[in-house]
Amino acid sequence: MxxxxxxxxxxxxxxxxxxxxxxxxxxxxxxxxxxxxLVQGKVKSKATGQAIKGIKVSAVYSPQFxxxxxxxxxxxYVYTGGTFALKFQDxxxxxxxxxxxxxxxxxxxxxxxFVDVALENN
Amino acid sequence: xxRYIKREIFRGFKKHETRxxxxxxxxxxxxxxxxxxxLHCGSDCTKDSSYDDMPLADFLSALDTIPHTSERITVVLxxxxxxxxxxxxxxxxxxxxxxxxxxxxxxxYLYDEQKHIxxxxxxxxxxxxxxxxxxxxxxxxxxAKNSFSKADRAIDLAVKSPRLNFDVVTCVNQRNLTELxxxxxxxxxxxxxxxxxxxxxxxxxxxHNPDLFLADQQLKEVMDFIKxxxxxxxxxxxxxxxxxxxxxxxxxxxxxxxCRAGIxxxxxxxxxxxxxxxxxxxSFAQGDIYHDNFFDTWQSKFKPFxxxxxxxxxxxxxxxxxxxxxxxxxxxxxxxxxxxxxCHNEKIKCASKN
Ligand code: SF4
Ligand code: SF4
Numbered sequence: 001m002x003x004x005x006x007x008x009x010x011x012x013x014x015x016x017x018x019x020x021x022x023x024x025x026x027x028x029x030x031x032x033x034x035x036x037x038l039v040q041g042k043v044k045s046k047a048t049g050q051a052i053k054g055i056k057v058s059a060v061y062s063p064q065f066x067x068x069x070x071x072x073x074x075x076x077y078v079y080t081g082g083t084f085a086l087k088f089q090d091x092x093x094x095x096x097x098x099x100x101x102x103x104x105x106x107x108x109x110x111x112x113x114f115v116d117v118a119l120e121n122n
Numbered sequence: 123x124x125r126y127i128k129r130e131i132f133r134g135f136k137k138h139e140t141r142x143x144x145x146x147x148x149x150x151x152x153x154x155x156x157x158x159x160x161l162h163c164g165s166d167c168t169k170d171s172s173y174d175d176m177p178l179a180d181f182l183s184a185l186d187t188i189p190h191t192s193e194r195i196t197v198v199l200x201x202x203x204x205x206x207x208x209x210x211x212x213x214x215x216x217x218x219x220x221x222x223x224x225x226x227x228x229x230x231y232l233y234d235e236q237k238h239i240x241x242x243x244x245x246x247x248x249x250x251x252x253x254x255x256x257x258x259x260x261x262x263x264x265x266a267k268n269s270f271s272k273a274d275r276a277i278d279l280a281v282k283s284p285r286l287n288f289d290v291v292t293c294v295n296q297r298n299l300t301e302l303x304x305x306x307x308x309x310x311x312x313x314x315x316x317x318x319x320x321x322x323x324x325x326x327x328x329x330h331n332p333d334l335f336l337a338d339q340q341l342k343e344v345m346d347f348i349k350x351x352x353x354x355x356x357x358x359x360x361x362x363x364x365x366x367x368x369x370x371x372x373x374x375x376x377x378x379x380x381c382r383a384g385i386x387x388x389x390x391x392x393x394x395x396x397x398x399x400x401x402x403x404x405s406f407a408q409g410d411i412y413h414d415n416f417f418d419t420w421q422s423k424f425k426p427f428x429x430x431x432x433x434x435x436x437x438x439x440x441x442x443x444x445x446x447x448x449x450x451x452x453x454x455x456x457x458x459x460x461x462x463x464x465c466h467n468e469k470i471k472c473a474s475k476n
Contacts, residue, residue, distance in 0.1 A: 021376060023250075024387055024399045025320050025362040025453070027149060029287040030196045031223035031247025036285065038219070038245070063235070063282070064242050076243035077218060079285035 035082075039106075040075040041115035043068045043088060045097065052099065052119065054092045060085035060103070083107050088117055098122040125372065132378045133445070140385050140428050144193050145420055147382070149389035150181055151400050152213065153202040158229055159265045173392045178213050184390055184416035185220060196248065197224045200400060202392075205232040211244040218245030225249060225287075230276030231269055238279045248287040250318075251276050255298035256305060262297065281313040289316035291362070294344055295334045302347050310356050319344060320362035323401065324463060325456055341466065342473035348374040365454070365466035366447035369474075383452040384408075384427020388420055396420070398427060401453040427452065436461025443467055 023029045043055045051072025058065035059078045066074045078084055084106055090099040099119035106113055153175040188195070197217045204210055204226050217224040225248030226241070233251070253273050254263040260270040280288045290309060292298070298305070302319075309317055321341070322334045336344065345367060351359045352374070360375040361367065363382070371378050383398035391397055395407035396419050408423040426432060433449025438461075441447065447467065449455070454463040 022147075022363060022380070022382060022386070023289075023318070024147065024149070024198075024382070025291075025318075025364050025451075026200065026227060026399065026401055027147065027198045027387075028196075028225035028227055028248045028250040029289050029316065030147065030194070031225055031287055032194070036245060036247070062242075062285075064239055066243055077215075077245035079242075079283075 035080055036077045037080050037084070037109045038075065038112045039078050039086065039109075039115060040112065041073070041117065043072045043074070043117050043119060045099070046118035046120045049118075052090075052096055054090075054096050055099070055119070056087075056089045056091045058087045058089070060087055080109060082109070084109065086115065088119060090119070090122075128372065129378060129446075132380075136380055139380075139382070143385050143420075143424070143428060145188065145195060145386065145388050145417075146193060147196055147198065147387045148185075149198045149200055149387070149391075149398075149400055150176075151201060151389065151392045152176055152181070152199050152204055152210075153207050154392045155206045156201060156203045156229075157206060157231055158203070158269060175207055176390075176392060176394070178209060178216065180394070180411065181213075181390060182216055182220075184396075184411040185217065185222070187415050187417040189417065190221065195222045197222055199224065199226040201227075203229055203232070205237065211240045214241060214244035214246055223247045227252075228276070229264065229269065230273040231266075233272075233276035233279065235279060238283070242283060242285060247285065249280055250289050250291055251280065252293070253277070253290050253305070253309075254293050254295075255301055256308060259298045259301060263293065263295065277309075277312055277314060281315075288314070289318055289358075290314055291318045291320060294319050294321055294336060296336065296340070297333055299336070299340055299343065302344070306351060306357070306359065314357060316358040316360075318360055318362050319348065320364055321464075323453060336469075338469040338473040339476065341469045345370045345374055345470065364451045365464065366443065366450055368443065368467040368470050370470065371446070379447065381448065381451045384424040390416065396423075398424075399453055403453075403456045403459075406452070432459070433462065435459075437465060437468070438462055441467075 043052050044050060045052055053068055053070050053072060055068045056065055057074045062079060066076045068074050086104045088102045100122055102117060102119055104115060154173045205228055214224050224246060226246060227250045230251040251273055254260045257270040261267055280286055292305060321336055322328050324335060328334050348359055348361055366379040367374060383402060387398050389397050389400055390411055391400060394410040394412045396409045396411060396416060397407045406426060409419040430448040438444060438449045450462050450465060456463060
């Protein structure tokens with residue numbers, strides 16, 4: 001506790017970067033800057049309620065994506081400043097049925113978000 | 123005057139950090155396998171690929187001894203080459219799920235778009251690639267024909283990610299010294315925001331290759347190069363934490379020299395040893411995760427790291443800068459530890475006299 005006070009005072013005196021940001025020779029910079037959130041969820045068919053495998057779940061404005069597994073599940077960290085959007089796309093043509101794409105915007109997400117999505121058939 | 127006040131505050135801060143020793147930075151030497159055969163490898167640590175990769179479960183058991191606190195901890199995956207592990211994303215994900223942050227040091231050779239996305243998905247927050255020159259010199263030091271083009275591709279991917287705290291490290295040697303301005307231009311043109319320069323420790327197989335070491339005057343040239351480029355603020359170029367640089371202190375990096383090994387920096391090495399930076403002599407290990415509780419060891423041991431009085435020997439014994447340097451980076455003490463292997467301060471002083 002005492003230590004955090006000291007850190008706050010020194011940080012306030014503009015010594016923050018000098019004191020707390022460091023990296024070892026053969027190491028990396030610290031992960032000080034990023035805000036991310038773990039997005040987990042499941043994609044199913046609106047018509048049947050069945051899980052859909054192979055749906056591409058993308059983080060909008062980012063190169064990140066993941067495909068849903070056998071149980072329709074996905075789980076990945078997304079960079080966020082509080083708000084972010086996910087896109088759900090059926091990119092494997094007719095392999096697991098054909099579904100319409102869907103966009104979801106999530107607000108003020110912190111730590112972990114659960115997103116369950118039902119896609120309509122084409 | 124301001125410099126003097128800053129230095130005094132920093133001295134106090136160092137003492138305080140040493141007493142409290144919060145763990146903020148944990149190396150995990152997750153593999154000793156490597157896909158390259160760099161000329162300077164083995165200069166810093168035992169790269170013995172007879173070790174199997176450490177099972178993730180073993181590492182996590184050690185990690186789980188760390189209590190949840192407000193301290194921000196970055197786990198740095200290192201090797202060998204971490205990308206040779208087929209479960210690297212799972213390793214990262216498990217670390218991140220425990221509320222810790224993670225990063226990776228890589229030679230970039232295997233870093234393609236698919237890997238980039240998979241690692242971001244696993245919550246990677248910082249990344250360092252090595253680049254030891256432009257094409258000819260990088261390929262020479264890395265001992266592989268196309269290693270530059272692979273590193274170049276990897277850098278392109280990393281700079282595009284707003285999530286990553288990304289930098290490039292360059293090991294300065296006789297051959298790339300005159301190329302530093304060209305590397306500087308190349309990195310700026312690539313959009314790289316941060317660049318760290320370091321030198322090679324004269325041990326292991328590197329000891330027999332004089333091309334790898336800088337003469338006194340050359341080290342001073344590196345200091346001048348960094349100092350002048352920092353003023354331009356086009357890229358955050360800095361000297362690594364490796365040593366006390368006398369009159370260049372607070373001008374070639376963000377702050378004064380502070381070897382945080384065993385104070386803020388710990389490690390779990392490939393054989394399970396508990397230590398600090400992987401380039402430190404392995405005889406400094408404080409325990410091992412297969413017999414000792416990792417966090418108890420961090421809290422209660424590490425005396426040689428937190429009380430550097432033993433470095434007051436050899437040329438450090440009567441040094442007037444000892445209080446600011448404390449015997450240089452701990453990775454400069456090997457073997458019998460009778461003298462520091464390199465004194466940057468002395469090299470710079472000698473170069474300034476001539
Ligand atoms: S002699 Fe030792 S204590 Fe003095 S500057 Fe050199 S390495 Fe540091
Ligand atoms: S041991 Fe070396 S690399 Fe580690 S913190 Fe000290 S100076 Fe830096």
